[in-house]
Amino acid sequence: MTLYTLNPHLRFVRRTDDEVLISRGSRSVYAELLRDDAGGGVLADLLERLRTCADEDELASWARESAPGVSLDVPAVLSHLAQRGIVVPAGSDPAHTHLRTVFPASSAPDDALRDSVVTVMGDGTLADTLAGQLATSGATEAGATLRRVPAPAPDDVPEELFTGATLVVVALDRPDSTLLHALNDTALRGKTPWLPVYFDGGEGVIGPTHVPGESACHLEFELLTDSSVGFTGHMLELRHARDAHGPAATPPPHQVQIVSGLAIEAVVAHLVGSDRITSGRAVRFDFERMEIDYQDVMRLPRCPACGPQRAPYRNPFL
Ligand SMILES: [Zn+2]
Structure with a gap:
C-alpha cells in the first residue's frame, strides 16, 4: 500500500481547522487556500498528520481516533490531495516532485x-x-x-x-x-x-x-x-x-x-x-x-x- 506524505516543496499555513494556505514561498505565484467547505474540522489536522508518511489504513485509523464523529472517505481524500500535488508518495525523487509542483496539473x-x-x-x-x-x-x-x-x-x-x-x-x-x-x-x-x-x-x-x-x-x-x-x-x-x-x-x-x-x-x-x-x-x-x-x-x-x-x-x- 502506497505511503503518502506532504509535498516537500510546499509551505503549509494553518488558518483554521478547515482552511490551510498552501504556497511555495512567501512571494510565490503559486498560492491556494485549501478549504473543507463541509466544515468537518479535520482538514488541518489531517495535513498535520501527513507531515510523517502514512498509508490509507494508517490514516483511516488516525481518523477514527482523532475525529470519531466525522465520516472521512480516506481513499477519496488521499486521491484528491495526490492529484493536486499536495501529497506525494513517500520517497519520491525530489527533482521529479519539483517538476510536478512547478508546472500546474493542467x-x-x-x-x-x-x-x-x-x-x-x-x-x-x-x-x-x-x-x-x-x-x-x-x-x-x-x-x-x-x-x-x-x-x-x-x-x-x-x-x-x-x-x-x-x-x-x-x-x-x-x-x-x-x-x-x-x-x-x-x-x-x-x-x-x-x-x-x-x-x-x-x-x-x-x-x-x-x-x-x-x-x-x-x-x-x-x-x-x-x-x-x-x-x-x-x-x-x-x-x-x-x-x-x-x-x-x-x-x-x-x-x-x-x-x-x-x-x-x-x-x-x-x-x-x-x-x-x-x-x-x-x-x-x-x-x-x-x-x-x-x-x-x-x-x-x-x-x-x-x-x-x-x-x-x-x-x-x-
Ligand atoms: Zn529566419
Whole structure:
C-alpha cells in the first residue's frame, strides 16, 4: 500500500481547522487556500498528520481516533490531495516532485516529458555541465531520454544529429556564428526545435528557443542583435572580425553553473509547453555588470533562411 506524505516543496499555513494556505514561498505565484467547505474540522489536522508518511489504513485509523464523529472517505481524500500535488508518495525523487509542483496539473509534465528526446550538443565544459544538470533535473524520471553528441564541423552537419530529437540544446563555451548558422539550416530542414546556449566572454546567452515555422530562426536573432548595436566603439568589429582568436580559456565553473541552470529551466519549460523564459526571446546574463537582460526577437518578413519555408502571405492574384 502506497505511503503518502506532504509535498516537500510546499509551505503549509494553518488558518483554521478547515482552511490551510498552501504556497511555495512567501512571494510565490503559486498560492491556494485549501478549504473543507463541509466544515468537518479535520482538514488541518489531517495535513498535520501527513507531515510523517502514512498509508490509507494508517490514516483511516488516525481518523477514527482523532475525529470519531466525522465520516472521512480516506481513499477519496488521499486521491484528491495526490492529484493536486499536495501529497506525494513517500520517497519520491525530489527533482521529479519539483517538476510536478512547478508546472500546474493542467500541463501534466509527465505526459509532456514522456518519450521526449533531448539532445545536448557540444564538447566543452558548458555542454558537460548542462548534460549533468539535465540528468538530475527530474526530466528522466518523468520519461525523457537524454542524448549527448559532439559539435559537428560547420561545413558537415549530419542530419542525424537532429533526427528524432524533441529539442536540441547546443552548448558552446564561446560563440561560433558559423556553426550556429549551419545548425540553423539543418534544424529548419528537419523542422526540429533547438536552443543555443553559449558564452560570449563575460556574458552568457541562453536562447532564444528556435521552433521552425513558429518563431524566429537564428539568422533573424543575429540580424536583430546587430540592429540593436549602436555604431560606436568596436562592438560590431569585435562581433564579426574574421581573424580574431581567443579567448581560449573555458569560462569559470561558477558562471557555467549559472548559465547552464538557466538553460535547464528553459529546456523543461519548452518541453512541458510553458511559454516562458526563452520563448521568442533570449536571456543574457552579463557577469561584468551583474545584469540580466531579456532580448525579444521578432520575425522578419523576408528572412532568407526560413522565409522560403513559410506559407506565402501575398495574395496570389495581386
Ligand atoms: Zn529566419
